[in-house]
Structure formats: C-alpha cells, structure tokens
Amino acid sequence: MTESPQGQAPSGAAADVPVAFQDPSYLAAVVDLLGAIAYGEMSAFERLAEDAKMSPTLADKAELARMASTEFGHFEGLRQRLADLGADPFEAMAPFEKPFDAFHARTAPSDWLEGLVKAYVGDGLAADFYREIAAFLDAGTRDLIIESLADAGQSQFVVDRVRGAIEDDHRVGGRLALWGRRLMGEALSQAQRVAAERDALSALLSGGVDRPGMDLAAIGRLFTRLTENHSARMEKLGLAA
C-alpha cells in the first residue's frame, strides 16, 4: 500500500517531468534549449583549455583549467537530463555546433587577457540569457539550468588579473573595451541566428496557447536587461562598455 508504483520515488528534479512534458512542443523546446546549453558548455571547455595555453604562468594556467573542468561538470548534468527526457544528448546538441563554433572562430582571443575577458563576459552573457528563458520552464529544468550556470568564468581571479593589467598599462583598457563590445556583438548575432532557425526554441519565448510568453515589448526589455548586465560586468573588469 505504501509502495510507489514501479518503486519510483517522486522526489527531486525528475518528479515534474511527466506533468510538464505532456505537451510535445514543450518537450521539443526544452530538449533544444538543453542541447544548446550543453553544447555551449562543451565548447566553453574546449576554448578555455585552448586559451589556457597562452597563460603567462603555471598558476594562471591552472585557473583556466579549473574553469574548463567546471564547464565540463555542468555539461555532464545537462547530458544526463537530456537522456532522462528520452532524448539523444548528442543529437540535441548537434544543431548548435555551427553557431557556437562560428562565435568562437570569430572571437578567438589573440592573447591571454582577451581570453580572460571572453571567459568572463561570454559566460556572464550566456548565463543571463539562459536564466531569462529558464523563468518560463518547469521547476526541475529551471533548477538544473541555474545550477549549470554557476559562474564558471565569473571568478574574482579574472577581475583581479584584468584590472592589474590595466593598472600596469592603461592602453590595455582601451583595447579590451573594444574587445568586449565585439564579443557582445558576435554573441547577439549568433543568438539571432539560433532564434531564426530553431522554431521550438523561439516558440518557447513567444509562448503558446496555454503558456505565457513574451511579446515584442517584453523581448525588447529582455535585451535591455542583457545589455545592462553586460555593461555592469565590463565595469567590474575596469572597462568602458
């Protein structure tokens, strides 16, 4: 009498899966979103590992390697969730290879400091964006996404190193400020491309028959928030946005 059916304990993130995912278009959108974040984490791992090569010291290299490993840890959680939802994690990630790879190809840092700024600004922007979308999701998916965004690139280490470099040579600040603006531009242009190509994902933002969504004005406000947060991050690094 007290046993759960099939012995499943209805606790934790998996509990709400059956209810929220009865709508197949919702399921498709979440799989798309998790696929995008998962590919983003994996490519962040790759890029941080690559950028670590430019580290001036072994200690600096270890900091970047730690960020890379953190991103990979997030990836593992997302992959598991995709599998739990009955999706092939790598199929879910595949549509996002091109836009993420294009972003990284267009924003390959030319030195260690550009790599740090990219980690900080890019990670922060992605986190903001996904957090906004997560607000429209079931609790289990939302919690997983919030966890996956746990500030891999937002370390005080980056702030200290970038500010220190600007103190040593103020021209560095001008160059990195331009770099930050370019990162933001490239990120928005790839995000637009994704939104245009992935119907399920953009449907999630604009809502459905019985699901609230964002109208054009709300999407405008979203972009304002993203831009404001980006400026705040640049300021924290000592850079003009």
Added chain:
Amino acid sequence: MTESPQGQAPSGAAADVPVAFQDPSYLAAVVDLLGAIAYGEMSAFERLAEDAKMSPTLADKAELARMASTEFGHFEGLRQRLADLGADPFEAMAPFEKPFDAFHARTAPSDWLEGLVKAYVGDGLAADFYREIAAFLDAGTRDLIIESLADAGQSQFVVDRVRGAIEDDHRVGGRLALWGRRLMGEALSQAQRVAAERDALSALLSGGVDRPGMDLAAIGRLFTRLTENHSARMEKLGLAA
C-alpha cells in the same frame, strides 16, 4: 587534558606529516615527486583537451573531455598536498615542465586513435611508475598518490574504440603497435632524464641512511615489471607490444 596540542585533530592524511617529514631530504624528495605528478596531471589535461579536437563524434569528444577533467581533479588534490607541506606547488612543478613537454612534443598523436592509445598507455605507465615509488613513502602521501592515479585514461571506452578500429581495418593494428612502442621508448628516455637531474627523487629510490631503497638489481626488476605491465595493456587494446 583531552585536547590535542594546538587543537589539531590527528586524523586523516595530514596526521603523519610531522613524523615522516622531519628528514628534510625526505621532504624535498616528496615535494619533487608530487610536483612531477602534478605537472604530469596538468599536462595530461592539456593534451587530452587538445586531442579531443580530433574526435570523430561529439560523444567521443565528451569522453576525452571527461578524462581531461578527471586529470585536472587529481591535480587539485596534489596541489593542496604540496601547499600543506609548505611548498609552493608551482615551484615544485617547474622542474618537470621540460621533460613532460618534451615527451608530449615528441609524441603528438597524428590522429584520434593515436591519441586514445597514448592516453591509455601513457596514463597506465605513469600510474605504474608512481605506484612503485609510492611504496617507499609515508602512508598519507602514498594514499594521495594512489588516489591521483585512479585510471583517468584506463577506460573500457578506449579499449572498445581501439579494438573496433582494428576490426574495421587490420592495418591499423600494426601502425598503433609501433606507436605504442614509441610511446614507451620516449617515456623511458624522459624518465631517465628526470632521474639524472633530480637528485632528491633518485635518492628516494636508492634509499638513505635509515630508509630502505632499491639496489641496481631491484631497479632492474622494477623496469621488468613496468615493461610487462605495458605489454599487458597493449594486449588489452589488441596490439602487439
């Protein structure tokens, strides 16, 4: 009356530090050894992240990224231990940059399969070697080293992928067998270089006034064991040693 002096709890790995490390030459040797392993883990992280780029599929890439992250996790433990011993972890690692980097430069895999074999064979060989040395150490250091060697590259995944490739094209087996022999040769030659340059480390192997060590015959037997284990690993991969 029941309080420990300075409130230190004599439990866990740190408990034996004060006793075993009263001999400064022992401390120097352990710092050297942990520095070598730590640098090895960090460079394994870098190499696996680099080799991951050659992965034929996203799923394969994720497997290599997981190995890389595992190596980095080991590195973190070793760094902490070095700091606990009062050493600067990065200074301790510095003498090993050259030999490890030289090993990796001479054994850059030309494709994904060579990368897999290198991860498997190289990781296994390093683990064997450090495990042999660990037998001469205090329990705390020994346990940490054994933990750090927890089979990052020894996965069934590697065995399956290499065996599968040989089944598809038997010529692959001949090429990879040669590759495995080359890896072993380069590893031994770099290990010899380290032994020649690092007095404290080689003193650890040969023993001290009140510490048992290995005579030449014992070192010969050590190399026989390393070679036998290498052959066993090659065989597991379906390769002639």
